[in-house]
Amino acid sequence: MADEDTASTHPPQLPPKTEDDRFLRLRLLRSSRVGIATYHRLLSDHGSPQAALDALPGIAAAAGVEKYRICPTDVIRAELKAAQRANARLLVHGSADYPVQLNDLNDAPPLLWAIGDHTILHRPMVALVGARNASSLGTRMAKRLAAELGEAGYLVVSGLARGVDTAAHLGSLATGTVAVQAGGVDIIYPAENRDLASKIMRNGLRVAEMPMGLQPQARHFPARNRIIAGLAQAVVVVEAGAKSGSLITARTALDQGRDVLAVPGHPFDARAAGSNMLIRDGATLIRSAEDVLDVLSPLAKPVPVAPHTTQLPLRQSADLHSEILARLSPSPIAEDQLIRDLSASSAHVIPALTTLELDGKITRQKGGLLSRVV
Numbered sequence: 001m002a003d004e005d006t007a008s009t010h011p012p013q014l015p016p017k018t019e020d021d022r023f024l025r026l027r028l029l030r031s032s033r034v035g036i037a038t039y040h041r042l043l044s045d046h047g048s049p050q051a052a053l054d055a056l057p058g059i060a061a062a063a064g065v066e067k068y069r070i071c072p073t074d075v076i077r078a079e080l081k082a083a084q085r086a087n088a089r090l091l092v093h094g095s096a097d098y099p100v101q102l103n104d105l106n107d108a109p110p111l112l113w114a115i116g117d118h119t120i121l122h123r124p125m126v127a128l129v130g131a132r133n134a135s136s137l138g139t140r141m142a143k144r145l146a147a148e149l150g151e152a153g154y155l156v157v158s159g160l161a162r163g164v165d166t167a168a169h170l171g172s173l174a175t176g177t178v179a180v181q182a183g184g185v186d187i188i189y190p191a192e193n194r195d196l197a198s199k200i201m202r203n204g205l206r207v208a209e210m211p212m213g214l215q216p217q218a219r220h221f222p223a224r225n226r227i228i229a230g231l232a233q234a235v236v237v238v239e240a241g242a243k244s245g246s247l248i249t250a251r252t253a254l255d256q257g258r259d260v261l262a263v264p265g266h267p268f269d270a271r272a273a274g275s276n277m278l279i280r281d282g283a284t285l286i287r288s289a290e291d292v293l294d295v296l297s298p299l300a301k302p303v304p305v306a307p308h309t310t311q312l313p314l315r316q317s318a319d320l321h322s323e324i325l326a327r328l329s330p331s332p333i334a335e336d337q338l339i340r341d342l343s344a345s346s347a348h349v350i351p352a353l354t355t356l357e358l359d360g361k362i363t364r365q366k367g368g369l370l371s372r373v374v
Contacts, residue, residue, distance in 0.1 A: 024049035130164025143171035148289035150175025183216030240274030332369035
């Protein structure tokens with residue numbers, strides 16, 4: 001019953017409709033020997049989380065696993081209570097609030113715990129990563145890049161670690177930032193970033209795929225890094241040693257088809273060895289936020305978004321719905337292209353798209369493409 005996490009695709013699944021369904025999905029994923037690919041395969045083969053759970057002991061026995069036990073319900077209840085105490089929300093693969101950027105990943109997390117404003121996950125993102133022992137110049141560069149990219153309309157994604165990650169989050173607090181954590185979303189690591197984590201909860205979002213209350217371990221960080229890369233259109237490495245986790249994030253981003261960019265450093269500084277290697281091997285050299293935006297603009301240049309927006313009045317919202325439907329057809333177009341065509345704020349358009357999708361008037365396809373249902 002070995003997990004096949006190298007599976008290339010996940011079949012489409014119906015989103016959960018009840019709290020019981022979410023409970024059962026969480027129980028399925030937390031059961032022994034059930035990894036990402038096995039989770040998706042079980043749901044695909046059996047049609048529902050309850051049917052998958054019912055079949056699991058027999059599958060385990062056929063694989064030679066004796067006395068197999070499904071994850072106890074008390075364990076799931078305890079995790080849900082911990083999530084309630086932390087004001088965490090469960091984002092389920094296939095549901096409307098799950099980040100669409102992760103849908104095309106082979107190893108997309110089936111479930112994510114989120115604390116903060118989960119609606120910002122539909123905005124375009126850039127990842128900033130780098131050394132924990134970053135130099136003064138490195139942290140200044142990361143903070144400035146984050147602030148300017150935020151002003152240009154991008155969310156900044158990073159990993160809440162010391163050094164470059166911390167500077168990236170601080171620089172983008174005013175415009176929106178996402179922290180992807182290696183352990184449980186309620187466990188702050190390093191502890192010195194507790195105040196920063198609280199600010200992110202109020203002005204952005206923290207996410208994690210690990211169970212609530214789980215202390216991060218070394219093996220969790222590469223898994224965390226794939227989510228950072230997967231959420232972003234591009235990964236910018238500010239400083240990185242020759243054998244750093246930031247290089248793992250960069251390689252993961254390349255595997256996922258994302259752009260990799262790097263800030264050069266002095267050849268004598270070991271903290272810049274990895275980022276210099278990336279540039280040598282073809283990563284785009286970055287001197288300023290403008291260099292990042294020049295790379296992103298052929299893909300999608302977002303409409304700048306104010307950090308705090310209000311909902312549209314009802315009449316304006318209805319008019320926006322009508323205009324969206326008028327511009328869409330059965331032929332799919334990119335969401336960012338639609339937003340540019342509308343000349344409207346993405347903070348207004350994205351909630352309208354979600355409403356129209358839930359109403360069955362539009363459909364979202366792989367790669368962030370939208371089309372009208374006829």
